Amino acid sequence: MIATYAPLFMLLFFAAFLASVFYVAATFLGGQKKPNPGKQAPFECGSESSGGRHLKLSVKFYLTAILFVVFDIEAVFVYPWAIHFRALGWLGLAEMLGFLAVLVVALVYVWRKGALEWET
Amino acid sequence: MVALGTIYFWVCALTAVAGALSVVVSKNPIRGAMGLLLLILSVAGLFLALHAQFLAAIQLIVYAGAIVVLFLFVIMLLGPAASTPNDRRGLFARAFGGGLAALCGAAAIALVASAGLAAKHPFPLADVDPSFGGVDAFGSALFADALVPFEVSGALLMVAVVGALAVARGRQGVASLTRSEREVARAATPEPDTAGGAGVYSHEIHAHEEHSS
Amino acid sequence: MNIALALSPLLVVALGALLLMLAEAFSPRQGGLALGAATVLFVGAAVAGGVWMYGIERLPEAASLAPWLLLDRFGLFFDMLLCLGGGLAALLAGGYLVEHGIERGEFYVLILFATLGAMILASSGDAVTLFLGLETMSLGAYAMTAFRRASPRAAEGALKYFLLGSFAAAILIYGFALLYGATGHTDLAGIGATAATARTPLLVVGAVLVIVGVAFKVSAVPFHAWTPDAYEGAPTPATTFMAVAVKAGAFALLLRVLLIALGDASWTSWAAGWPPVVATLAVLTMTVANLIAGRQESVKRMLAYSSIAHAGYALVGVTALMRDPTQAGASVLFYLLSYTVSTAGAFGALILCGSHGREAVSYEDLSGLGRRHPAAALAFSLFLLSLAGIPPTAGFFGKWFVFKAAIDGGLYWLAILGFVNSVIGAYYYLRVMVYMYMREPAAGAPVALPMRSGYVTAALLVSALFVLALGLVPTRAIEVAVRAATLGAG
Numbered sequence: 001m002i003a004t005y006a007p008l009f010m011l012l013f014f015a016a017f018l019a020s021v022f023y024v025a026a027t028f029l030g031g032q033k034k035p036n037p038g039k040q041a042p043f044e045c046g047s048e049s050s051g052g053r054h055l056k057l058s059v060k061f062y063l064t065a066i067l068f069v070v071f072d073i074e075a076v077f078v079y080p081w082a083i084h085f086r087a088l089g090w091l092g093l094a095e096m097l098g099f100l101a102v103l104v105v106a107l108v109y110v111w112r113k114g115a116l117e118w119e120t
Numbered sequence: 121m122v123a124l125g126t127i128y129f130w131v132c133a134l135t136a137v138a139g140a141l142s143v144v145v146s147k148n149p150i151r152g153a154m155g156l157l158l159l160i161l162s163v164a165g166l167f168l169a170l171h172a173q174f175l176a177a178i179q180l181i182v183y184a185g186a187i188v189v190l191f192l193f194v195i196m197l198l199g200p201a202a203s204t205p206n207d208r209r210g211l212f213a214r215a216f217g218g219g220l221a222a223l224c225g226a227a228a229i230a231l232v233a234s235a236g237l238a239a240k241h242p243f244p245l246a247d248v249d250p251s252f253g254g255v256d257a258f259g260s261a262l263f264a265d266a267l268v269p270f271e272v273s274g275a276l277l278m279v280a281v282v283g284a285l286a287v288a289r290g291r292q293g294v295a296s297l298t299r300s301e302r303e304v305a306r307a308a309t310p311e312p313d314t315a316g317g318a319g320v321y322s323h324e325i326h327a328h329e330e331h332s333s
Numbered sequence: 334m335n336i337a338l339a340l341s342p343l344l345v346v347a348l349g350a351l352l353l354m355l356a357e358a359f360s361p362r363q364g365g366l367a368l369g370a371a372t373v374l375f376v377g378a379a380v381a382g383g384v385w386m387y388g389i390e391r392l393p394e395a396a397s398l399a400p401w402l403l404l405d406r407f408g409l410f411f412d413m414l415l416c417l418g419g420g421l422a423a424l425l426a427g428g429y430l431v432e433h434g435i436e437r438g439e440f441y442v443l444i445l446f447a448t449l450g451a452m453i454l455a456s457s458g459d460a461v462t463l464f465l466g467l468e469t470m471s472l473g474a475y476a477m478t479a480f481r482r483a484s485p486r487a488a489e490g491a492l493k494y495f496l497l498g499s500f501a502a503a504i505l506i507y508g509f510a511l512l513y514g515a516t517g518h519t520d521l522a523g524i525g526a527t528a529a530t531a532r533t534p535l536l537v538v539g540a541v542l543v544i545v546g547v548a549f550k551v552s553a554v555p556f557h558a559w560t561p562d563a564y565e566g567a568p569t570p571a572t573t574f575m576a577v578a579v580k581a582g583a584f585a586l587l588l589r590v591l592l593i594a595l596g597d598a599s600w601t602s603w604a605a606g607w608p609p610v611v612a613t614l615a616v617l618t619m620t621v622a623n624l625i626a627g628r629q630e631s632v633k634r635m636l637a638y639s640s641i642a643h644a645g646y647a648l649v650g651v652t653a654l655m656r657d658p659t660q661a662g663a664s665v666l667f668y669l670l671s672y673t674v675s676t677a678g679a680f681g682a683l684i685l686c687g688s689h690g691r692e693a694v695s696y697e698d699l700s701g702l703g704r705r706h707p708a709a710a711l712a713f714s715l716f717l718l719s720l721a722g723i724p725p726t727a728g729f730f731g732k733w734f735v736f737k738a739a740i741d742g743g744l745y746w747l748a749i750l751g752f753v754n755s756v757i758g759a760y761y762y763l764r765v766m767v768y769m770y771m772r773e774p775a776a777g778a779p780v781a782l783p784m785r786s787g788y789v790t791a792a793l794l795v796s797a798l799f800v801l802a803l804g805l806v807p808t809r810a811i812e813v814a815v816r817a818a819t820l821g822a823g
Contacts, residue, residue, distance in 0.1 A: 003124065005168055063288040065193045069186045070277050070284075076178050077262075077270070084259030092263050095270065102274040105351045106281045109442075112358035115285055231534055232514070268401035272453055272465045275347065279446040279469050282354075283476030286439035287491075 063115055074103050129169055135162035149195045153188055160184050172253030336397065339404040342412040343452055350445035357438035400520040403458040403589075410817035411455035411585045414670055417799075418577035419448035421677040421792045426570035428786030429684045433692070435481055435568065444574060447473025451582030458593065459520040460509040463586060467505070467550070471498050474579050477571035478563055490566020497549065497559040505546025511539030512594070521593040529597035540600075543590055544610060550583035551644045554617035564637035569692070572633070573680040576640040577673045584647060584669055591651065592658055601655040608655040612747055615652055618645030619754040627761045631694050635761055636679055639720060642758055643672050649744075649751045650735040656742035662818030664734035667811050671719070671731035671803050678716035678796030685709050685789050686781045693781035696768045701780065703770035709783045710769045712793050719800045721762040722755050727803035734811065 081088070081096050088095075110116060139162060142155030164179035251257055262270055337344070398404065423444050430436035450469025457463040475498065479491035513519050515535035516527035528536055545556065552560040564572045591607065600606040619642055626638030647668050653661035686693035686702065686709060693699055703710040719726035732755055739748040774780045803810055 008168075059197065059288050061193050062190075062197055063284055065186075065190045066284045066288075067281065069182070069190055070280050072186045073182060073277060076182060077273075080174065080255045080259030080262055083255045084263065087260065088263050095263055095267060099271060099274050102278055102351065105354055106278050109354045109358045110281060110285065113285060113289070115289060228538070231511075231538055234534065266401075266461070268398055269459075269461045269465055272462055272469075275446060275449055275453070276465050276469045276472070278350075279443065279450065279472045279476075282439055282442045282446065283472050286437065286443060286476045287479045287482060 060118065067110060067115065070106070071103070074100075125169065129166070132162045132165035132169065135159075136166065150192065153191045153195060156191065157184055157188050160188065167253070170253065171249075171251075174253055174255045174258040176253075339398075340402075342409070342416070343402075343449065343456070346416070346445060346449045346452065350442060350449060353438075353445060354442050357442065400459045400522075401462045402453070402456045404456060406817045406819075407585075407588075408452075408456035410666055410814065411581065412452050414581050414666075414673060415448055415451045415455065415578050418581060418673045418677060419444055419451075419574065421674075421681070421796060422570050422574035422577065424788045424792035424795075425573055425677070425681050425684050426568075427788030428784060428792075429568060429570050429789070432688050432784045432786065433568075433690050437480075440477065440480060440568075440570075443473045443477050444570075447477070447574065448578055451578050451585075454582045455585035455589075458522065458589065460506075460513070461519055463589075464502070464506055464509070467582075467586065468502060470579060470582050471502065471550075474498075474571070474575050477574060478567040480568050480571060484566070487566040487568075490563040493559045494563035501546050501549030501556070504542050504549070508539045508542030508544075508546055511535050511542065515539055521589060524594040525596055528595060528600065532599065540595055540607065541610070544587075544607065547583055547587045547590065548614055551580055551587065551648075552641050553614045553644055553648060554621045554641070555614075557618070557622070557641050560641055561634050561637045564640070565631065565634050569633065569680055569684045572637070573677050576637075576676050576680065580640065580644060581669050581673060584644075584651075584665065587651060588654075588662060588665065591654055592662065596658070603655065606655070608652055611648055612652045612744070615645050615648035615747065616750055618642065618648060619751060620645075623754050623757045627757070627764075629761070630696065632683060632696060632699065632765060633694055635765075636676070636683070639758070639761070640676060642754070643668075643676070643720070645754070646732060646735055646751055647672070649739050649747055652747060653735075653738040653742040653744060657738070659815060659819050660741065661738040663811060663814040664738040666814040666817055667803075667807070668731040668735050670810065670814070671727035671800075674796045674799035674803070675716050675719035675726070675728050678793060678800060679713070679720060681789055681792045681796060682709065682713035682716055685712070685783050685786075685793065688782045688784035691781070696765065697774065697778065698781045699765060700768045700772035700774045702768075702783075704773075705780070706783050712797060713769065714766050715797055715800060717762040717765055719804070721759040723759075725801070725804045727800045727807075729804060730807040730811075731803075734807075 077099065078096070081092065085092065136159050139155045139157075139159030143152045143159065146152045146155060160179060160183045164176040164184075167173075167176040167179060249257075402408075423441055426440055426444065430440060447470050450466045450471075450473060453466030454463060454470055455466075457466055475491060475495045478494050479487060481487040509519065512524050515533050516524050518524050518527060528540075549556040564575065567575065591611075595601070595607055601608065603609060622638045622641035622645060626635050626642060629635040629638060647665055650661055650665035650668055653664070655661075683693060686699060686706075699713075702713075715726065719728035722728045722732040732751070736748040736751050739745075739751065
């Protein structure tokens with residue numbers, strides 16, 4: 001059963017293998033590491049750095065991310081429809097058009113509301 | 121063949137459990153998110169073992185590709201203030217809740233195991249066709265049988281979009297300062313207010329921001 | 334074309350919501366009052382469609398949608414109820430959001446989609462559509478709760494609501510997963526058919542988890558902790574929507590699950606079924622909520638606890654389903670109707686009492702209202718009397734039918750407990766009236782200035798009309814409820 005997917009696993013293993021080879025090679029090929037406090041300190045044009053490690057990001061990132069997720073899910077629904085397109089016929093086309101129409105309205109709404117613009 | 125499948129199952133299952141445990145246990149939320157990623161990958165592997173290829177692919181595309189990224193965004197959004205690893209308050213409540221949850225979890229495992237091991241199952245588990253979870257089969261199931269839930273999911277996606285818009289764009293207050301505006305603000309202020317950590321600035325900047333927008 | 338006809342209430346609301354979104358996105362003015370009006374119009378059209386279909390002798394066949402959506406009279410009743418509740422909330426929003434300077438068009442779109450989700454939930458006969466409807470409804474409600482983002486109280490309420498609501502949804506879906514594991518069906522009828530023959534531990538645990546998940550959503554007592562904070566933090570029209578439409582949708586889900594999936598005699602028996610569980614929830618919900626409600630100093634919070642208590646009274650009727658599904662089901666439907674109009678009216682009256690960014694919140698804010706603004710006080714009193722269950726109002730017959738169903742089912746003790754609780758409940762409703770008519774505001778204290786809003790007035794008039802009509806002539810409505818409950822069983 002699982003053997004059906006052997007090529008997939010070979011690809012995965014090969015990718016992992018290559019990545020680890022590069023990773024190990026990088027430590028040999030790269031420069032020597034001799035850490036000292038001066039090197040470890042964050043560099044900020046000579047002035048002492050202040051504040052925490054994390055920056056609070058704008059909520060716009062979140063909005064963009066969630067819009068991405070929503071339209072990503074929409075795209076996922078299109079895959080099986082496209083594969084099965086001929087067998088589904090006109091009804092399938094109508095279904096998908098209805099579904100897409102709803103999300104096009106969402107897209108237009110988001111667009112007009114200016115949520116896709118970064119600087120407002 | 122059977123042995124291979126069994127080994128595969130156990131590798132995926134144990135990795136999934138390890139990932140789930142690290143989500144719960146790790147104090148660093150980013151590490152937790154990475155644990156979640158591990159969990160998602162191994163669940164995708166389990167789906168593959170069940171011939172649900174399309175589901176496995178979606179698991180990677182949507183969950184690993186989008187949801188975990190979203191989690192990371194939110195973790196970054198909230199910053200270090202959100203995680204209070206040394207919070208001792210409510211220790212009893214947490215211990216109680218954790219114990220209860222563990223008890224329920226153990227009971228659930230016992231239940232499912234007993235149902236699975238019982239010889240007389242209310243409905244037989246038939247061997248599935250290897251093409252059962254493919255994109256083609258999924259398409260015919262989704263667009264022929266499950267037409268109604270498919271269209272209804274459009275409403276769910278829609279409400280998610282509008283809700284996110286309503287919540288995230290409520291008011292152009294301090295939370296929606298962009299990075300570049302911040303940098304301008306930082307340059308404009310002689311002494312950045314560091315008391316509250318990065319991201320918190322004095323009132324002058326509010327005035328500046330409101331003035332400029 | 335039959336399917337389109339059967340689906341028309343859902344389609345009207347869905348298309349209305351889409352058109353409203355486009356109109357809002359392209360209209361030159363920001364927000365605008367017309368938006369609220371349009372919202373209500375669409376919702377009203379859906380109600381009209383539902384009512385019209387109700388008049389037909391035979392419902393249009395929609396068997397091809399059967400496992401997913403059951404377009405029976407039960408679903409139609411809830412379509413009307415939910416559209417009414419959503420419409421009232423939208424009208425209230427038209428006054429409230431403008432008056433308090435937080436009007437944005439998203440709110441109305443959210444109301445429409447959340448109502449659509451609740452309608453789908455009420456019509457669904459399968460765990461998949463049921464969950465999609467539930468989440469559509471809940472996501473809309475979460476976003477509405479968080480609508481006033483700058484307010485820490487709104488943020489707290491929304492966070493609690495979101496976390497516990499998601500938790501409840503997870504429990505519910507886990508329960509359905511176990512039911513699927515035990516029976517091999519996701520549709521309620523299929524679950525019911527297998528549940529009638531074989532009872533496995535898996536099935537029992539699944540059923541319990543589903544009931545717990547629904548109990549979260551209707552805010553029954555051990556699972557009510559999110560309710561006061563969420564109701565208090567949300568803008569009052571959103572509170573109205575949650576108290577009215579979300580609760581009604583959750584009750585529709587509960588009734589469908591209990592009648593279809595667990596409707597077999599082996600499950601409805603007192604000794605070995607769900608009735609003791611639901612009865613315990615009912616008793617706890619009524620008693621605890623009433624005792625806490627009496628101690629509140631905020632009227633909005635008091636109304637939040639009151640909505641919990643009312644879920645308890647409705648659960649009394651749900652318990653009585655064990656004997657006579659039709660009569661008891663009808664009593665619950667009638668109760669939800671009377672509760673909807675009374676609660677929407679009470680929150681509407683509270684909205685009416687505030688203006689210019691200052692809301693009336695505490696009892697003191699309302700003192701002397703009877704002298705200063707007799708009309709507002711009169712409206713408020715009417716809805717409070719209805720919530721308390723005093724005779725010429727809808728609330729009286731709501732309680733009457735529910736307790737009668739309990740007595741007919743042999744649950745005398747439950748009916749008596751319910752009656753005692755409504756007497757306790759009358760205390761805090763009447764306390765508001767005491768403040769309005771018998772107290773004067775302290776010298777120099779800020780007093781609530783009622784707003785002038787056609788929207789809010791219209792909502793109050795509609796609610797008052799329903800409260801009085803149901804209170805004076807309940808027969809027609811109870812016939813409708815009986816018909817809805819009869820076909821809901823099949």
